[in-house]
Amino acid sequence: MSLQMISVILGSLTIASGLMVVLSKHPIRSVIYLVITFFFISAMYILMNAQFLAIVNMIVYAGAIMVLFLFVLMLLNLNKEMEPETTRMSLFTAVIAGGTLFLVMITALRDTFQYGKGYVQVPVQDAGLVEQLGKLLFSKYLVPFEISSILFIAAMVGAVLLAKREKQIID
Amino acid sequence: MDTAMLIEKSALVLLLFLISLGVAAYQTYFERKLAAWIQDRVGPDRAGPFGILQPIADGTKMFLKEDFIPAKADKWLFIIGPGISMFTALITSSVIPWGTNLNLFGRDISLQVADFNIGILFVFGVVSIGVYGIMIGGWASNNKYSLYGAIRASSQMISYELAMGISAITIVMLTGSLSLNDIVKSQHGMNWNIFYQPLAFFIFFITSLAELNRAPFDLPECESELIGGYHTEYSSMKLGLYLFSEYTSMFVSSAIMAVMFFGGYNVPGMDAFSGNILAILSIAAFALKIFLIIFVIMWIRWTIPRFRFDQLMHLGWKVLIPVAIVNMLITGLVVAWNQGWM
Structure with missing residues (x-):
């Protein structure tokens, strides 16, 4: 089986389980279908040799x-x-709202057909491995990486503050 | 991938599957005998000599019981729940290096099914998926006690995953690799990680107990409050799968602990041997380490009483996580100093 075949099958399974998230009448089942969708996306990452991203996802x-x-x-x-x-x-x-989202998606799809070449673009053999990713994050993308970590800390502090608010009123 | 490798890996997978199930079955026997010994009783002694056939009798009993699904239960999720539990318990064994290479039929056979370069992360991924088995099963039963059990289990497992991950990072820092194979190789001979990271091991051990839902952290199935916890409504082999998956994951996580902190298959003085003798020696050493860790886990169950739920959350969030973070910072500084980055 070629890489292209696998990616087509995986892609259709991803879309099918994504559709089931919306179509399923039961909220709990929707969540479970969403989990399955994430698994398929992880499989896509593995297909692109980005094992680290797959597992972190x-x-x-x-x-x-x-x-x-x-x-x-x-x-x-x-x-x-x-x-x-x-x-x-x-x-x-x-x-x-749904129609607008659909329009955005169609334009995005049109762009991929225009600029993308082929189905899967397998990156350089080990681009997705931890070593390469770490080096990139700490050299080329250092500033965005640090800024996003500051954002995370801010969100965490905010969450703690929100959760603690009632107690402060009592004090 | 050539055919020989395919056959060899499939045989290894099958063997691991059978061994995990067999060990899990005999763990139940061992646990009951140990409990009997600690409480000054005889324990199971009717089935076979010393009650050695007890697990088989138990298994047969489980299979022959009526398989009951409650009327208002969500049928499919009710069936899937125990399956997910068992799946996540078994799959971790695929990344563990069980011994040095074995030479059979002129081929060097690696005793590790998949040498992932991110083995540790894979283990954490599977651990984080393991919550679903309990949550789905507990919710689908449509019983308030099951739901309480499921919610306790998931909040406990999410809270303790953090401290577990942070304590495991120190090992990754020391080794410089996420691959379990590299971690074992870096602990050659007696150079075990436990001597460098006793605190990390302590945290990892406690969090593993919590992830396994073992006493003193067995609140999800706390029978004095919740009847049977998340598996209250389960019967027959579905219940059997839940109980079995607990023992299987105990076996596998003991193996993970042995790999990360006790040198995996390494033994002091292993350089004197080579080839198949070394392989068999390494497997035996690994099995012994796993056995000792399982023994300690069971010993704790029959010694320490259960935590209260607020105590459990307090321990997880306010004690283990800060200690693990400080430990990680100190390790980072020492590693940076040794590498000459400071």
Whole structure:
């Protein structure tokens, strides 16, 4: 099986599971389909020889963020009876928002057909490995890397402050 | 990939699968005997001499029980839950180097299924996926005690994953590689990481107990509060798979601890041997180390009482994570000093 075949199959599976996220009526199942989608994306990374990214994608998205999603949904216990009724207005806005997103995606797709060559562009043999990635992050992309870490710290401090706010009022 | 390699790897996978299941089965026997010994009882002694056939009897019992699915349960998720648990418990064994190369039929056979260059991260990835088995099973049962158990399990596992990762980073810093194979090779002979990183090992060990849902961190299945925790509604072999996956992951994580801190298959004085004798010696040494770690884990279960949930969160977030971060900083400084970067 050629690389191209594998990538086509993986791509269609990714899109299929992504569609299931939206089409599935049950919120918990949607989350599980989303986890599966992340797995397929990880597989794509491995196909491009970026094993580090693949595993980090699995740990961070599938392993941490989606667990929190699932956590919240399980506690909310959503079901058919509790579903809020959709008004004509909300339907209308949803169609417009979705249509705009679709337009953006179509233009993006058009660009890839225009500028992209072939399906998969396998990067230089070991570009995705940890050593190369680390060297790049600490030389060429040092400033963006540090700025994003400052952003992370700011977000963390903000989260802690928000969580602690009630206690401060009591004091 | 040539055919011989394919056959060799498939045989290794099958062998590892059987060994993991066999070890897990006999761990239950060992645990019961150990508990009996600690509590001054006899323990299982009816099935076969010294009760040696007890695991087989237990397994048969599990298979023959009625397989019951509650009426309001989410059927598919209920079935998938134990499967995910077992899958994540078994798959980690594929990146562990079980011994030095074995020479069979004129071929050098590596006793590691996949020599990933990011082996440690793979282990963490699988650990983070392991939560799903318990969460999905607990939620799908449609039982409040199961849900409590599932939520406890997931919050506990997410909290302890952090400290676990930070304590493992020190080992990566010392070795300069994420590959488990390189980590083992760097601990040649008696040059084990435990002598350099005792604190990291201590944290890693505690967090492993929490990830395994073993006592004193077995709150997800705390029977005095939650009946049976996340597997309250499970019966037959589905329950068996949950219990089994706990023992399998105990075996595998003991192996990971042996690899990271106790030199894996390395033994002092191993340079005197070579070839297949060395391979067999290394496998035996590795098995002995795993056995001792499993023994300590079981010993802890029958010695220390269960934590309360707020104590568990306090220990995880306010004690283990700060200590692990300080340990990591000090290790980083020492490594930088040794490399001449400062």
